[in-house]
Amino acid sequence: MGFASEDQNRREKDVAAELSPPLSGRINDYENGGDELLLTPPLNFAMVDSGIFRSGFPDTANFSFLESLELRSIIYLCPEPYPQHNVEFLKLHGIHLFQFGIEGTKEPFVNIPEDKVREALKVAIDVRNHPLLIHCKRGKHRTGCLVGCLRKLQRWCLTSVFDEYQRFAAAKSRVLDQRFMELFDVSDFKHSALPPIS
Amino acid sequence: MGFASEDQNRREKDVAAELSPPLSGRINDYENGGDELLLTPPLNFAMVDSGIFRSGFPDTANFSFLESLELRSIIYLCPEPYPQHNVEFLKLHGIHLFQFGIEGTKEPFVNIPEDKVREALKVAIDVRNHPLLIHCKRGKHRTGCLVGCLRKLQRWCLTSVFDEYQRFAAAKSRVLDQRFMELFDVSDFKHSALPPIS
Numbered sequence: 586m587g588f589a590s591e592d593q594n595r596r597e598k599d600v601a602a603e604l605s606p607p608l609s610g611r612i613n614d615y616e617n618g619g620d621e622l623l624l625t626p627p628l629n630f631a632m633v634d635s636g637i638f639r640s641g642f643p644d645t646a647n648f649s650f651l652e653s654l655e656l657r658s659i660i661y662l663c664p665e666p667y668p669q670h671n672v673e674f675l676k677l678h679g680i681h682l683f684q685f686g687i688e689g690t691k692e693p694f695v696n697i698p699e700d701k702v703r704e705a706l707k708v709a710i711d712v713r714n715h716p717l718l719i720h721c722k723r724g725k726h727r728t729g730c731l732v733g734c735l736r737k738l739q740r741w742c743l744t745s746v747f748d749e750y751q752r753f754a755a756a757k758s759r760v761l762d763q764r765f766m767e768l769f770d771v772s773d774f775k776h777s778a779l780p781p782i783s
Numbered sequence: 784m785g786f787a788s789e790d791q792n793r794r795e796k797d798v799a800a801e802l803s804p805p806l807s808g809r810i811n812d813y814e815n816g817g818d819e820l821l822l823t824p825p826l827n828f829a830m831v832d833s834g835i836f837r838s839g840f841p842d843t844a845n846f847s848f849l850e851s852l853e854l855r856s857i858i859y860l861c862p863e864p865y866p867q868h869n870v871e872f873l874k875l876h877g878i879h880l881f882q883f884g885i886e887g888t889k890e891p892f893v894n895i896p897e898d899k900v901r902e903a904l905k906v907a908i909d910v911r912n913h914p915l916l917i918h919c920k921r922g923k924h925r926t927g928c929l930v931g932c933l934r935k936l937q938r939w940c941l942t943s944v945f946d947e948y949q950r951f952a953a954a955k956s957r958v959l960d961q962r963f964m965e966l967f968d969v970s971d972f973k974h975s976a977l978p979p980i981s
Contacts, residue, residue: 624940630943631950635830742823752951
């Protein structure tokens with residue numbers, strides 16, 4: 586550890602330069618593309634963890650951006666069929682679709698099927714499926730619940746799980762979603778459902 | 784690409800199982816720790832990209848969580864000296880501190896020093912400094928501006944840059960921060976300031 590003055594703020598160490606493929610790849614693209622070629626992430630897009638992204642429903646305007654993620658899989662949390670344009674995008678890029686049809690509901694009739702979230706979580710943490718995008722319609726409730734359960738598995742305290750959920754759901758935050766996350770039991774994942782660690 | 788039924792939703796492919804070290808490491812810790820050992824990310828914590836995180840000011844309650852990130856560097860965007868507890872945490876874990884003292888201001892007196900943001904951005908995109916945490920006090924304005932400039936370098940359209948900024952700044956969003964990001968010229972980074980790509 587050391588304090589660097591702002592003049593000395595770049596380390597000239599013997600640390601080997603390592604690549605951060607998604608970041609460097611995407612910055613590097615900038616050199617090859619023109620300034621005018623802007624990318625449009627889907628609504629409510631964010632990185633959840635290495636190899637896991639979240640968003641609202643991607644449409645054709647987002648496809649160039651999605652290409653830059655080099656996705657291997659998508660977890661889609663709505664019951665409606667996937668639109669034809671999106672199906673074609675997936676086919677073109679060899680992306681595997683995992684669909685877990687969870688109905689979009691409004692309070693007080695929120696009823697999140699725990700079994701589907703549990704199955705989706707197994708897919709999400711399986712590194713063989715990464716890089717992976719989790720999305721529903723707006724990236725708020727269904728996606729927020731699944732990510733919240735993942736955070737519990739990562740041992741985040743509930744305050745932080747809810748804080749993250751609320752950042753995406755904003756004015757649409759639902760107490761019943763938060764109760765679902767609070768009650769979701771991750772102990773099953775401790776022994777049986779973890780991805781192979783090598 | 785293929786559609787899997789929910790029963791067939793796990794691929795049994797010849798894809799080699801690959802590790803996503805931060806995620807699997809942190810999930811794996813769950814097996815070794817007790818259920819009661821919860822982690823508390825700092826206020827407004829999020830992953831920006833592979834190897835880059837953002838947050839508000841971390842305090843001692845967040846140290847266990849920060850350990851799990853295995854940070855190599857921190858970019859600290861406030862002029863105030865780093866608290867002694869935090870200095871000790873950095874020393875203990877060999878984390879390098881890059882401080883760029885940007886005053887916290889309130890509109891209409893927002894004056895973001897572009898040279899400091901530019902220097903901080905060089906540090907942020909240098910993969911030799913990763914994993915890296917960017918933080919200021921609340922993780923809203925100074926951190927939001929730096930991350931916004933990074934997104935421009937990644938060719939995100941301004942709408943998406945502002946959407947992300949607002950997700951963290953929420954009710955405290957500042958038009959002058961957004962103007963700063965809009966005017967920030969990333970063309971310098973195209974040729975000179977990129978990390979070595981190998």
